[in-house]
Amino acid sequence: xxxxxxxxxxxxxxxxxxxxxxxxxxxxxxxxxxxxxxxxxxxxxxxxxxxxxxxxxxxxxxxxxxxxxxxxxxxxxxxxxxxxxxxxxxxxxxxxxxxxxxxxxxxxxxxxxxxxxxxxxxxxxxxxxxxxxxxxxxxxxxxxxxxxxxxxxxxxxxxxxxxxxxxxxxxxxxxxxxxxxxx
Amino acid sequence: xxxxxxxxxxxxxxxxxxxxxxxxxxxxxxxxxxxxxxxxxxxxxxxxxxxxxxxxxxxxxxxxxxxxxxxxxxxxxxxxxxxxxxxxxxxxxxxxxxxxxxxxxxxxxxxxxxxxxxxxxxxxxxxxxxxxxxxxxxxxxxxxxxxxxxxxxxxxxxxxxxxxxxxxxxxxxxxxxxxxxxxxxxxxxxxxxxxxxxxxxxxxxxxxxxxxxxxxxxxxxxxxxxxxxxxxxxxxxxxxxxxxxxxxxxxxxxxxxxxxxxxxxxxxxxxxxxxxxxxxxxxxxxxxxxxxxxxxxxxxxxxxxxxxxxxxxxxxxxxxxxxxxxxxxxxxxxxxxxxxxxxxxxxxxxxxxxxxxxxxxxxxxxxxxxxxxxxxxxxxxxxxxxxxxxxxxxxxxxxxxxxxxxxxxxxxxxxxxxxxxxxxxxxxxxxxxxxxxxxxxxxxxxxxxxxxxxxxxxxxxxxxxxxxxxxxxxxxxxxxxxxxxxxxxxxxxxxxxxxxxxxxxxxxxxxxxxxxxxxxxxxxxxxxxxxxxxxxxxxxxxxxxxxxxxxxxxxxxxxxxxxxxxxxxxxxxxxxxx
Ligand SMILES: Cc1ncc(C[n+]2csc(CCOP(=O)(O)OP(=O)(O)O)c2C)c(N)n1
Ligand SMILES: [Mg+2]
Numbered sequence: 001x002x003x004x005x006x007x008x009x010x011x012x013x014x015x016x017x018x019x020x021x022x023x024x025x026x027x028x029x030x031x032x033x034x035x036x037x038x039x040x041x042x043x044x045x046x047x048x049x050x051x052x053x054x055x056x057x058x059x060x061x062x063x064x065x066x067x068x069x070x071x072x073x074x075x076x077x078x079x080x081x082x083x084x085x086x087x088x089x090x091x092x093x094x095x096x097x098x099x100x101x102x103x104x105x106x107x108x109x110x111x112x113x114x115x116x117x118x119x120x121x122x123x124x125x126x127x128x129x130x131x132x133x134x135x136x137x138x139x140x141x142x143x144x145x146x147x148x149x150x151x152x153x154x155x156x157x158x159x160x161x162x163x164x165x166x167x168x169x170x171x172x173x174x175x176x177x178x179x180x181x182x183x
Numbered sequence: 184x185x186x187x188x189x190x191x192x193x194x195x196x197x198x199x200x201x202x203x204x205x206x207x208x209x210x211x212x213x214x215x216x217x218x219x220x221x222x223x224x225x226x227x228x229x230x231x232x233x234x235x236x237x238x239x240x241x242x243x244x245x246x247x248x249x250x251x252x253x254x255x256x257x258x259x260x261x262x263x264x265x266x267x268x269x270x271x272x273x274x275x276x277x278x279x280x281x282x283x284x285x286x287x288x289x290x291x292x293x294x295x296x297x298x299x300x301x302x303x304x305x306x307x308x309x310x311x312x313x314x315x316x317x318x319x320x321x322x323x324x325x326x327x328x329x330x331x332x333x334x335x336x337x338x339x340x341x342x343x344x345x346x347x348x349x350x351x352x353x354x355x356x357x358x359x360x361x362x363x364x365x366x367x368x369x370x371x372x373x374x375x376x377x378x379x380x381x382x383x384x385x386x387x388x389x390x391x392x393x394x395x396x397x398x399x400x401x402x403x404x405x406x407x408x409x410x411x412x413x414x415x416x417x418x419x420x421x422x423x424x425x426x427x428x429x430x431x432x433x434x435x436x437x438x439x440x441x442x443x444x445x446x447x448x449x450x451x452x453x454x455x456x457x458x459x460x461x462x463x464x465x466x467x468x469x470x471x472x473x474x475x476x477x478x479x480x481x482x483x484x485x486x487x488x489x490x491x492x493x494x495x496x497x498x499x500x501x502x503x504x505x506x507x508x509x510x511x512x513x514x515x516x517x518x519x520x521x522x523x524x525x526x527x528x529x530x531x532x533x534x535x536x537x538x539x540x541x542x543x544x545x546x547x548x549x550x551x552x553x554x555x556x557x558x559x560x561x562x563x564x565x566x567x568x569x570x571x572x573x574x575x576x577x578x579x580x581x582x583x584x585x586x587x588x589x590x591x592x593x594x595x596x597x598x599x600x601x602x603x604x605x606x607x608x609x610x611x612x613x614x615x616x617x618x619x620x621x622x623x624x625x626x627x628x629x630x631x632x633x634x635x636x637x638x639x640x641x642x643x644x645x646x647x648x649x650x651x652x653x654x655x656x657x658x659x660x661x662x663x664x665x666x667x668x669x670x671x672x673x674x675x676x677x678x679x680x681x682x683x684x685x686x687x688x689x690x691x692x693x694x695x696x697x698x699x700x701x702x703x704x705x706x707x708x709x710x711x712x713x714x715x716x717x718x719x720x721x722x723x724x725x726x727x728x729x730x731x732x733x734x735x736x737x738x739x740x741x742x743x744x745x746x747x748x749x750x751x752x753x754x755x756x757x758x759x760x761x
Contacts, residue, residue, distance in 0.1 A: 011364055014313070015301060022305050063488035069310040069330060072364040 001054050003032065005077040005084065005150050006062065007158055008047040009039070011070040019068050020047065029053070029061055033147030041159065044072065048149045073162035077150035087146035088121045088128045093139045105131040116141060184355070189317030190215040190348040193281070194223050196324035199356040202252050204228065204243065204615055205281075206236035210256025211296060213283030215348035228615065228644055233260050235608035235637040237267020240278045242612030244271070245595040246570055246620075248401065250332050251278040251612060257285055258296030261342070262303065266602060268338045269307035273599025274422060275399060277336035279327045287315040287344040300342050309337030315344045317352035322360075329360040334367030335486040336399055367485060371502035376510045377518075378498045379457075379481045384518035386455035386479070388529045389415045392438070395422030395598070396460015396484060396504050398591045403427065405508035406459065412516050414526055416533050418446040420461055422598045425588035435537055439467040440737050441580045444540035444754050447735070447743050449533045453478045460484060460504050463493035464599075473742035483507045540735075540754050542584050547728035552703050554653045554727035555581050557710075558625055561651055562586030564710045569621045570613045572596060574606040574630030576660035578653035580733040582625040604633030610648040611641050621649065621714070628654040628680040635689065641720040642694030649713050650690075650722045655729040656681045663732050667750070681726055690722035698723045 010016045024031055032050040039046045062074050092098045094117045102109055107121035121131050193216055204226040209217040220227050230236045233255045240251030255264055261282040271278045285294040301313045310330050312323045327339040397406050403426050410433055417427045418438045436443035438450050456478045468474035482496035490499040500507045544555040558581045567589035573579040573596040588594050597605040610624035631652050658676040665673050690697030696716050700709040713721045735748045748754050
């Protein structure tokens with residue numbers, strides 16, 4: 001088992017999320033999380049897909065994904081060269097211990113009632129996990145997570161690489177391990 | 184720019200895409216499109232079932248290399264196309280399906296005859312569209328034809344809401360199509376070409392493993408050049424029969440579950456597979472972990488996702504096979520000029536297997552007709568210019584084994600999906616695309632009962648195909664598995680079809696000539712009689728022995744090393760071959 005994060009630029013067309021989901025389901029790839037939203041280009045949406053791969057090479061997943069007509073570019077977001085963030089919102093009992101957990105993890109209390117507080121945290125996966133580990137499971141009333149989003153460090157952008165080569169056929173090297181597919 | 188409705192714009196777009204024929208059935212949601220069809224120069228062939236329309240489009244496409252087109256209404260019309268769409272997609276056949284959809288305001292309300300056909304067909308098409316604005320129709324059609332016919336060909340569906348067909352619009356057909364997310368790689372990397380050539384020049388036991396991609400890329404001539412430059416023996420998969428002449432001295436036949444001993448064994452013992460447009464399908468590889476264990480792999484394919492999917496490739500050549508071979512052939516020639524290994528021991532070995540274990544069959548001892556013999560004789564009498572289609576089952580395997588194919592696009596069958604009912608409508612489509620060519624459907628008595636209604640279409644529209652029903656009164660291939668793996672417990676495989684239906688009468692009722700053959704001595708006469716009939720479709724009911732089996736066989740999930748040439752009979756090897 002290995003966890004990989006893919007950033008996928010897709011055309012902002014109807015059904016594109018269904019196509020991606022259908023492909024993953026059909027080919028038996030496990031999705032840990034999928035976050036999708038608009039980008040700086042109104043015609044393009046970006047998906048961040050966290051995959052738990054067993055037996056399937058990342059290259060194969062990327063190649064299958066890239067066959068979707070609406071997929072414009074794919075890049076693996078490696079831990080070493082990307083920013084990765086998740087949002088956690090969690091509703092817990094209103095007590096000193098839980099407030100203490102929030103402040104220990106530099107999280108914000110965004111809502112408060114006499115019986116509950118809602119903690120808001122933004123961070124890397126391990127930070128979110130650490131915060132959750134400090135909360136007593138039986139005190140968690142409700143919990144929601146955004147799924148991971150990722151952005152490459154440095155000046156280069158996936159969209160730049162994609163747009164700069166758009167329209168020119170660009171052969172991907174199926175034997176290389178970097179799953180970077182653009183047109 | 185002149186105003187017209189969306190329906191007229193659709194028909195104009197299909198004309199602009201070069202469509203000359205389409206197969207379909209009208210209904211409420213698609214009805215606006217049928218009005219301009221009435222005046223169009225496109226020939227519309229009214230089929231009797233939408234599945235027939237889809238397979239006809241596929242047969243047309245496989246015979247001609249052009250995009251096949253089918254058209255249906257919403258709901259049940261559209262869902263009846265699901266099987267042929269999946270079939271065409273699996274075998275990489277370029278077809279476009281047009282379906283009517285309920286009016287856009289009704290979409291999502293479970294309206295009468297509403298089916299989310301875009302959702303339904305998403306996993307079985309290369310791409311699909313739902314069009315609700317008439318202005319989008321020409322672009323969607325242009326893109327659909329472009330996507331279906333380029334890269335790895337496939338099935339594309341365009342679903343159009345009824346109001347989009349009715350509303351006024353202007354017609355504006357795009358001159359060229361450019362899609363941000365779709366730019367198939369057609370030229371291989373030169374470095375990979377050189378690597379491949381170098382591997383070929385080092386190999387002592389190479390095999391050319393040829394798949395259907397060679398036919399799709401119209402690269403049979405280039406394949407022949409490579410074969411002759413290298414002298415390497417060739418195997419052609421079920422989808423590639425005809426890509427390389429069966430009569431050629433380097434041809435070992437078909438590999439796979441019912442392949443020849445020579446083809447299967449050559450792959451197993453090879454040190455290099457030069458894989459051209461083939462995809463290491465489980466019916467070829469048998470148990471994957473034991474497939475061609477000593478072989479390095481050169482894998483040439485237009486679809487980068489095929490590289491490494493089932494088997495690691497040592498050299499990957501991504502591109503159009505014609506371009507790949509045009510680059511590889513001179514590179515290989517140059518590499519061989521520097522150093523050419525002596526292939527003689529290997530060739531002696533593989534050609535030895537071929538002469539020692541030829542395909543064959545026993546004539547039934549009870550004097551009944553041998554199905555293999557019927558098929559072999561049809562092939563001989565009709566000759567190598569004939570287009571053959573097949574259903575799925577024993578008759579299909581015999582048709583792939585006992586007919587000699589000399590040319591591409593003369594053998595059409597459902598390889599990937601294994602769709603019973605393919606033969607008759609595909610033959611219809613092939614005959615429409617190649618009206619001057621004799622088209623024989625080799626069909627099973629089971630398959631024939633799934634789609635024979637299209638013989639009515641053939642009779643009415645002057646499409647004189649020939650159908651050989653290989654009537655073993657059973658779902659023979661399933662029965663064979665019951666014989667071998669289920670203790671001869673023949674659960675639900677007896678069709679009783681020597682009694683009911685009467686295929687001869689059925690044929691005649693559908694406006695065809697019906698013939699029957701029950702004795703071995705009548706086989707040639709009956710085929711010759713069928714060959715004489717060219718003004719109507721003809722159906723021959725060949726009553727054959729029911730217990731004939733397809734051999735050789737590699738049982739599903741087992742290793743190619745365990746090929747059997749007859750029941751529980753492994754080939755008897757010379758000791759030095761083991
Ligand atoms: C639509 C469909 N249903 C079921 C099957 C499973 N199947 C494969 S071969 C076969 C028997 C075909 O019988 P027939 O057409 O008489 O051919 P035969 O094997 O007897 O030559 C069946 C049922 C299939 N391939 N396709
Ligand atoms: Mg049968």
